[in-house]
Amino acid sequence: MNGYVCLLLISILLIALLTSGYTIYRLREQMRRHEVQLKKMEEIASIDGLTLVYNRHMLDNLLRTQVAIAERYHQFFSVVFFDIDDFKVINDRYGHDAGDEVLIGLSSLVMRSLRQSDIFGRWGGDEFLIILPETIQKQAARLVELLEKRIDQYMFPKARNVSCTFGIASYEVGDTPQTILKRADERLYALKMERKTAQKKRI
Secondary structure, X not given: OHHHHHHHHHHHHHHHHHHHHHHHHHHHHHHHHHHHHHHHHHHHHHEOOOOOOEOHHHHHHHHHHHHHHHHHHOOOEEEEEEEXXXXXXXXXXXXXXXXXXXXXXXXXXXXXXXXXXXXXXXXEOOEEEEXXXXXXXXXXXXXXXXXXXXXXXXXXXXXXXXXXXXXXXXXXXOOOHHHHHHHHHHHHHHHHHHHHHHHHHHO
């Protein structure tokens, strides 16, 4: 009788261990799936759905971080704010699909031209932002020259003569994300006005 009871108890214990082991396995699988889903959700929240580069929300966070690093460790960085010239004309003339192709192709071209430490994303519409850690304005200007040359040479599928206007600003002590972006945007606008004035004079 005692032997039977012992065998029964051992059987119950084995069943309990197997059941608990299976339960732990299921819980781990559920946790793994939740982690994968969470990672996908984080990517969706930080990536622009069309161009697959950072979106404005992520750029805001990264720019704030870069300013904090610059303040804390007395480092320097530059930003390049740019947009596509006459993008509305491209959409009107070739269609919105062609406009999307320009946005996608341009994003891919810029990404291939940057360092691994650089940060790039779509600010919104046809506007983009590049954050260049440990980069002075002169170095940022050389990058802009390179980008202008590559954009001019790039063969977009439908649209022709695609160009961009770039505004550069370098970090200054006391800058906030808003102030450094404002200077870059003002420089971009000033360059557009200079080009329009030059075109009118030629006419």
